[in-house]
Amino acid sequence: MSTRNFVHSVLRNTPVIPASKRLLVAALLPAALLSGCYVMPIGNDPQGNPIYAYAPIPVPGSTVGPHGAVAPGAPVATPSGGMPAVLQVRLYPANDLANQTGVLTGQVTNMMSGKGRFQFGYQGEMLIGEATRVSGEPRKGIASAYGGRGTFARCEYQMSTPYMGAGSCTFSNDAEYQLHVGS
Numbered sequence: 412m413s414t415r416n417f418v419h420s421v422l423r424n425t426p427v428i429p430a431s432k433r434l435l436v437a438a439l440l441p442a443a444l445l446s447g448c449y450v451m452p453i454g455n456d457p458q459g460n461p462i463y464a465y466a467p468i469p470v471p472g473s474t475v476g477p478h479g480a481v482a483p484g485a486p487v488a489t490p491s492g493g494m495p496a497v498l499q500v501r502l503y504p505a506n507d508l509a510n511q512t513g514v515l516t517g518q519v520t521n522m523m524s525g526k527g528r529f530q531f532g533y534q535g536e537m538l539i540g541e542a543t544r545v546s547g548e549p550r551k552g553i554a555s556a557y558g559g560r561g562t563f564a565r566c567e568y569q570m571s572t573p574y575m576g577a578g579s580c581t582f583s584n585d586a587e588y589q590l591h592v593g594s
Contacts, residue, residue: 496521496573500531502580502588509586519554519592521573529554529566533582536560542568550576554590566590 517531
């Protein structure tokens with residue numbers, strides 16, 4: 412049998428896949444091959460190491476040694492606090508300059524570790540920064556945020572609960588706002 416006859420024979424005996432099945436395979440194959448798992452930290456421990464939600468915590472009274480071995484009787488460091496909480500932030504004008512923009516809204520993500528991420532919009536610019544509790548003052552904190560056009564805000568606040576607090580913010584253009592965190 413010649414090569415040409417062999418090819419024609421194979422093509423005649425090969426089932427034809429309908430276009431809809433080919434399209435389905437073409438769409439699903441890249442998704443299956445490129446899918447993956449992304450692991451994001453949920454916070455930091457007191458030493459600044461990231462804490463991951465999937466990481467198992469060693470049994471109390473033991474610690475994980477090199478190569479994953481568990482050494483009984485050694486002290487264990489366990490993450491403190493709960494899961495991060497995203498809280499709504501509202502900034503109400505407190506002077507004439509702030510009255511020109513009105514009420515600002517944004518959010519703070521309380522990492523339940525004494526730190527948080529702070530962001531809100533101001534005059535068409537997104538200001539992003541962090542909030543940190545003051546050492547020795549578990550309810551008081553400061554927050555700073557900066558925008559790409561050079562605008563910045565400095566805030567002082569006091570939390571009444573991990574989910575609610577109040578304070579004040581001063582912006583780089585001297586606008587002043589009363590800060591309300593949570594609902």
